[in-house]
Amino acid sequence: MTNPVSNFRGQGPTDHPRHMGHEFLGVVEEIGAEVRSVVPGDLVVVPFTYSDNTCEYCRRGLQTSCVHGGAWGMGGVDGGQGQAARIPYADGTLVKLPVAEDSELLPDLLTLSDVLCTGYHAAHTAGVSPGDAVAVIGDGAVGLSAVIAAKLLGAERIILMGRHTQRTDLGREFGATDVVADRGEDGVAAVRELTGGGVARVLECVGLADAVTQAAGVVRDGGVISRVGAPQYPAIPFGFGEFMRNLTLTGGVAPARAYIPELLPRILNGEIHPGRVFDRTVGLEDIAEGYRLMNDREALKVLVRP
Amino acid sequence: MTNPVSNFRGQGPTDHPRHMGHEFLGVVEEIGAEVRSVVPGDLVVVPFTYSDNTCEYCRRGLQTSCVHGGAWGMGGVDGGQGQAARIPYADGTLVKLPVAEDSELLPDLLTLSDVLCTGYHAAHTAGVSPGDAVAVIGDGAVGLSAVIAAKLLGAERIILMGRHTQRTDLGREFGATDVVADRGEDGVAAVRELTGGGVARVLECVGLADAVTQAAGVVRDGGVISRVGAPQYPAIPFGFGEFMRNLTLTGGVAPARAYIPELLPRILNGEIHPGRVFDRTVGLEDIAEGYRLMNDREALKVLVRP
Numbered sequence A, B: 001m002t003n004p005v006s007n008f009r010g011q012g013p014t015d016h017p018r019h020m021g022h023e024f025l026g027v028v029e030e031i032g033a034e035v036r037s038v039v040p041g042d043l044v045v046v047p048f049t050y051s052d053n054t055c056e057y058c059r060r061g062l063q064t065s066c067v068h069g070g071a072w073g074m075g076g077v078d079g080g081q082g083q084a085a086r087i088p089y090a091d092g093t094l095v096k097l098p099v100a101e102d103s104e105l106l107p108d109l110l111t112l113s114d115v116l117c118t119g120y121h122a123a124h125t126a127g128v129s130p131g132d133a134v135a136v137i138g139d140g141a142v143g144l145s146a147v148i149a150a151k152l153l154g155a156e157r158i159i160l161m162g163r164h165t166q167r168t169d170l171g172r173e174f175g176a177t178d179v180v181a182d183r184g185e186d187g188v189a190a191v192r193e194l195t196g197g198g199v200a201r202v203l204e205c206v207g208l209a210d211a212v213t214q215a216a217g218v219v220r221d222g223g224v225i226s227r228v229g230a231p232q233y234p235a236i237p238f239g240f241g242e243f244m245r246n247l248t249l250t251g252g253v254a255p256a257r258a259y260i261p262e263l264l265p266r267i268l269n270g271e272i273h274p275g276r277v278f279d280r281t282v283g284l285e286d287i288a289e290g291y292r293l294m295n296d297r298e299a300l301k302v303l304v305r306p
Helices: A106-113 A115-125 A141-152 A165-174 A184-195 A209-218 A240-244 A256-268 A284-295 B106-113 B115-126 B141-152 B165-174 B184-195 B209-218 B240-244 B256-268 B284-295
Strands: A024-027 A043-046 A133-137 A157-161 A178-180 A199-204 A219-227 A248-251 A280-283 A302-305 B024-027 B043-046 B133-137 B157-161 B178-180 B199-204 B219-227 B248-251 B280-283 B302-305
Touching (some): A106 A256, A115 A141, A115 A219, A115 A248, A133 A141, A133 A209, A141 A157, A165 A178, A178 A184, A184 A209, A199 A209, A284 A302, B043 B106, B106 B256, B115 B141, B115 B199, B115 B219, B115 B256, B133 B141, B133 B209, B157 B165, B157 B209, B165 B178, B178 B184, B199 B209, B280 B284
Parallel strands (some): A133 A199, A157 A178, A199 A219, A219 A248, A280 A302, B157 B178, B219 B248
Antiparallel strands (some): A024 A043
């Protein structure tokens, strides 16, 4: 599978049109002859990779490794940013949303396609448990979703490491008990001071080498770092020192499809409001402006309406 | 804490005498005024790091990170290869052995100081569970101990990767169901063929970069690599590809002290015979010959008698 998250930054211009977008929901217009689980008119959310949901990996909840799976917007498969998209393996991929097309929950439900599930993957694979002290590195939409997830899983202390006050303020509303704006050695020192020696679990939601180093700095010996930021680095500096500290590295690309059944009810019952990460909305015709807003950090995350 | 396992290979000559040895058992000769748990005459086994067994890390079972802990044979602390050794934190470190000084179980019990517990740490932190398919990389004493541990934890299939027939034969007696002598790409292909796509858990008992690459090759997506071979590499090549595969890296230096209470009974009741890794015995005066035997691979592991 190729990188489903590199359509925005980190990719050069293309010489042909490309149907981008890996986070979307919509109304079923037509179905193929073998589709059994959805009918035209259903509102559905689309996980950010498609999967058959029947292979050995899918049955284990790792739909990102589905033997028939893949990513949106590449290899001839449509992306979500458009008037319509053809969905491979619709029965294995789509999850029906039991709300109306004009529901106020739509922004919340849209986060099920990626960021909420990605944050949850970080917390889940890190083994966040009631009473834990957790650090979340990164105050983007995934980091803020990781705060929501850590709280759902019972973390007692959630330290959000980020420098954008507007975002970290939202993080506090989501459940962060502390915010550390410093990065690097200062950030590490601050977290170790706050926690008397480091946290049990770190949710790394950035994907840069510095963030991984920071994660190793704030985690206590025997602790777990779960990374869900797509790595912009070739290797993890886990040599002899980290071996002696018994650090664990886990995480990876999130099998959103696996988590939607457990997270959807928490949105429907109003327990969580992950859609608050969308602070701007643009029409499909203004999508370039949406990208500009995010690139210039004028928006945390932009919702696109068709 | 500095490296407790680099006293043999990988260290240059010293210009002063050094009391080496981190795997030992013996009879208590004298005790300090505050020692409560052992008395002169007790037979005890010594975990390969010392620890107070009361600090926060020790209470969590991570005695290798004990705030008062350290390694044998460095920083003015005695090692085990000698007529006697002073043991810091005797109450926190030593475990009494309920057998006679001349018990035939002594070689088995000696493995509690390091290799059996190290192999067990690999299997335990990898989460080996009943029915699992496990690969063990390395046919040294630790690798063979990891086979024992994987079997104790219920692994159904244990693939031992090693090239020394005498050692892998012992591995089969310890519970390995398959042996793969090939290394690198051929070894990876063989394991993937045997298992229809890779194993759930890999116990990396070598410590070289090639072994880690091999581990990533034989593990299936979503699987776990536990490393207990002391790393001779500065970083783990876990970048974007391994992120997409959701690989977990865990393990580290083994808190032997934590595992002795559960492993000691399995030796006493005859369930396991880890002492079979000792295939040669030398007297203390012939210890240089013991090192030569191991260095030249004429011996798997040498037991030294005082």
